[in-house]
Amino acid sequence: MGSRSKVFVLSTITALVVVLSGCSGNAPSTAPVTAPPVTAAPVGTAPGTAAPTVTVAPVGTAPGTTAPSTEPLKIGVLAICGGPFATYQLEAFLGAKFALLNLAGGTSAGQGPEDGVLNATIAGRPVQLYWGCSDATPDAAVAQARLLVEQQHVDILLGPESGDEGVAIANYAKTQPGVTFINGTSGAQITTLQVQAPNFFRFGGDGAQWMAGVGTYAYKVLGWKKMSILAEDYSYPYTLAAGVIAEFCSEGGQVTQRTYVPLSTADWSSYVAQIPSDVDGTLLLTGGTNTTNVLAAYKQLGGDPSKKMLGGSSVMDPTSFVTGDSLVGMAGGSPVPQGSTDATWTAWVNAIQNVYPSVPAQSLFTVIYYNGMQAIIEAMTKVNGDLSNNHAAFNQALSSLTPTFPNGKITLDANRNANIPAYVTQFVKDASGNLSFNVLKTVSEVDETFGGLFSATSPAPGRDQPVCQAGTPPPWAANF
């Protein structure tokens, strides 16, 4: 065989292999999966019905003056995807979709993250979903948002997922008054506390709020007086740390070392070796592979994570289970009541696991994207699908919403950021010997200012901010 025909044969075989491997697993299932009815549905609409009943008169509009539109409602969902972010993509997209299955009569078109939802309607308007994928950088997030808003003409954008992206998207929102932006899980504080875009809503709270209670838990329950911080170097860990530092220091604790490590570092053992021996414990603010690497190195150096470490919200996540039994006993902060036996919570967890077995249900990314979509559904229902006047009625409805989410009831503050419940959770072993969670403490009604410790003019959380100083502890500290 001449070399040219060899090349041709090889290329054909390769092309076939590529096509076959690419095609498998992506075909939507032919039998659409229907969502099982959830008895403890946390919304005022009956699940499974196509046209939810309006229970509250829309604020500011006389009912009946605008004929309800039947035009498609375009919702864009923006998350971080691909490679190392594949789990986050799964959690965000499936969480958002489950809200449409549960509360808008949709049926699932498949198990994959970007498989659509069929037959979902909100206030009589059929829902069209558009997916946006970024990579945790603000540039990519804004580029995707532009694509969805300016080319696909979505009415509502749900996202982004990552801290730095949120700030950029909130600023972009100011330039697009005709679109409503609902935050995904991006947790940087300044996104709402400083940027204050009038059409940007955050129903999940910021990272500092997620860690409410951890500082007091360390000071009063664990008896720590000095703490060090080991974190990844970007805005989300800064905000997580800010919540703990403000609370811990206000009661008299001291933060003696803050180590922020570039995200792409493969080997964390040298940073772990740097943890001072005279601190009572360390606050660990990492995610994904970095958590595993730190805890492995920490164990190798003889440390005990259950006594001398507290975890951030990305540490207190099912993705950390791979580290193994040394986690048992380690506590940390989370916006979702992982391991709670509350009826609403467990019903929701079981319902989503039934429909999407592959998604980690007790992860904050799944829950908070679900919540965002639930808020969209509730507010749209209130205004009967009316998006006229640059979404005036819809945005007003969102601002006054007091939804009950699977993780608790929330209200919005003047910057359209949620006052949320936060939870101090702990790694435990369940009855079958697998790693699971337990709720140690519920902290109710955490506001973004932490009872006055933060304000719109406070320096943004960063490598040196906030400064550790004594002050008035936040209101919930008295409950410990």
Place this chain on the structure above:
Amino acid sequence: MADSDRVEVPPAPEAAAISPHVDSSVVASHRTRRNLGPMIWAALIVFGAGWIAIQVLRNGLGTSGNVPQFIIITLGSVSLAALFFLAAVGLTLIFGLMRVVNMAHGSLYLLGGYCAWALTTKMGVDWWLAALIAMLSVGVLGLVMEQAFLRWNLGQDLRQALITIAISVILADQMLANFGAMPSVLPTPTALAQPFQLGLYNLSYSSFRLFVIGMALAIGLLLWLWIQRTRFGMVIRAGIDDRAMASALGVNVQVVFAIAFFAGSCLAALSGVLGGTMLSLAPGQDVAFLTSSIVVVIIGGMGSLGGAALGAALLAFVETYSGVYLPQNLAPYSMVVTFLLVAAVLAVRPQGLFARAER
């Protein structure tokens, strides 16, 4: 007056055009310019070492000082260097011998790790056996890859780069589909699970990481013996120096390439198994280790074993020490220091520190 017979011809073209008589001061300045690179290097190393020494010895030599921490950090750097060396040595052989930029090298690293992970956690195979099986099977895969995709287009660098990039994307995606997106860790073999007592300052260190250092030394030595002391190694060296001439002299170049690719892929897989036990395995690690392997090859020079060792050591030490010992306000720029290292090497000696001059 300078004797034109004894004076070196200066490299500056204008001097040669003028006359063979050269002023000794000009000669001296040219010699200084040629030595400038190594002089700057030496100055930087001395400065860096001095700075670190001050930080470490600041609080004295006792247990409450910084010396115990320094020892742990240094052992961490050496074990990381060992891992980088094992990951990069296959690439430097392939690169030096075949001039193929194997962009799928990182994927082979990750695939080796995942294979061993699947064998140990899902099938209960012993770690040592799993490592051997993973190494050999990924080696065979690398060989198949070379025979099918890289043999017929030797010399076409762009084409080979594109083909190997495509293979790396396919492999990465399939690994994501099969092994999931959450990080995985290989269980440490029981023989190495207990920490090793160092005998100094009451310190103990991970036995496995010490084993990785030993492994890198052993494999480095074996490779050196193979390349420097065997006939086949001589053929490899000849191929690295001048492939066309070696072929013209009757060497079966294709067989040499196949064996080199197999060996390189085996080493990539082995480093994946070690990295998966020492650190972790996750999507994205393939790109991370491909990048560090390329950096090691750039620093050390293509085809050079000693270069790979030195490059790996430099990369690991610079990365680790800059993260820890830079002054607080410069700490976020520790990543920049790593790339300054690469830039410095490229500026001073672009072919790599130990590379043989291209003919």
